[in-house]
Amino acid sequence: MTPTHRLAGLAAIAASALLAAPAFAQAPQDPNLARNLAATCANCHGTNGQARGDIKPLAGVSADKMLAMLADYRSGAQPATIMHQIVKGYTEPQLQLIASFFAAQKPKQ
Numbered sequence: 007m008t009p010t011h012r013l014a015g016l017a018a019i020a021a022s023a024l025l026a027a028p029a030f031a032q033a034p035q036d037p038n039l040a041r042n043l044a045a046t047c048a049n050c051h052g053t054n055g056q057a058r059g060d061i062k063p064l065a066g067v068s069a070d071k072m073l074a075m076l077a078d079y080r081s082g083a084q085p086a087t088i089m090h091q092i093v094k095g096y097t098e099p100q101l102q103l104i105a106s107f108f109a110a111q112k113p114k115q
């Protein structure tokens with residue numbers, strides 16, 4: 007392959023990557039997205055929201071109730087040591103996914 011041919015080949019690859027990009031953007035949502043987002047809460051609230059010790063469990067909390075609590079942390083209506091900062095790291099659609107995930111978990115007996 008001459009250098010010119012190689013460049014043409016690279017240009018073709020780059021062009022097909024550009025053409026593929028919009029299709030990728032419209033790909034269906036990752037089916038594990040809610041679980042993966044909720045996993046970022048596990049350090050403190052336990053795996054799948056099954057907290058141990060003093061921290062409040064999230065498993066089985068209704069999505070509406072959790073979103074209301076999170077909104078209060080975000081606005082400052084509910085004073086917090088850490089949650090007011092954590093909640094600001096997520097978009098509203100992400101919080102909805104997280105809340106639905108925890109609502110679907112069975113609380114520990």
Ligand code: HEC
Pocket residue numbers: 043044046047048049050051062064072075076085086087088089090092096104
């Ligand atoms: C670094 C530890 C930590 C992480 C990570 C964390 N939380 Fe919290 N969470 C707390 C603490 C501590 C409280 C008690 C309020 C406070 O002091 O901030 C709390 C309280 C809550 C409450 C209120 C529970 C109740 O019944 O009063 C909800 C809801 C909540 N967290 C949801 C989440 C969600 C959703 C995530 C992940 C996006 C998350 N938390 C990640 C530490 C954490």
